[in-house]
Amino acid sequence: MQYYLMLAALLFVIGLFGVITRRNTIGILMSLELMFNAANINLVAFNRYISGDGLTGQMFAVFIIVVAAAEATIGLAIVLLIYRNWRGIDTDNYSVMKW
């Protein structure tokens, strides 16, 4: 099971690196999906090897998938709105909420 956890850790870090370094907002959202998937791998691996008879880990993963889908929908709608107002979706274009 340690190999599954290592795979999940590596995937999570790849997603984290993408979130920090991407300039494109859609790139950030895609990296976020990678991080969600790393968490799901962890949950399912623990469910398989530790929890035994139950399916609680898999139920958690199902709910995480649903929440990630909702997040992607809202995020992309916001991206479209930003593009319509600023003619670009790079994160250094819009800093109006900074002060």
Added chain:
Amino acid sequence: MGDPGSVGVAFWILAAVILVSGFLVVSLKNIFHCALFLMLCLTGVAGIFVLLHAEFLAAAQVLIYVGAVSVLIIFAIMLTSNLARKKIVQTNQNALVAFISCLIFVVGALWLIKGTEVWNFTTGSLPADNVMTIGKLLMTQFMLPFEVVSVLLVAAMIGAIVLARGEEA
């Protein structure tokens, strides 16, 4: 699920596919290619779910992520990015600092996983009929989260429509 040897080989192949395509997702210059590699990576994660006896999750992963979310992302890329401008710098100035901090994080995590001696492995096995058990659990033990998540989905749908409809309405 096959003998342990073939499961191991399948795991290593899937892990290589996931990590390589995941790295390409965060490093390629062309954002459209990134989306395509994201689909490959998510398909690999579905394969990992099959190896872990989570058949329902694998199917949901293919349907929701590879099917719906990726298509949504590709739509957004088509609507926003200027794909003709190929030579866009996709990273910002934080790259080196981010790389160092991520390296520290992953070394710590791997060290922690490697160093743990006691895992309390179970001897029990998962229910054989994966989909049926998940359906029963959704209707009994996880009834309330199920309903809450339905409300969340409706709210997300309405929110997306309202956000993307624009000014004229």
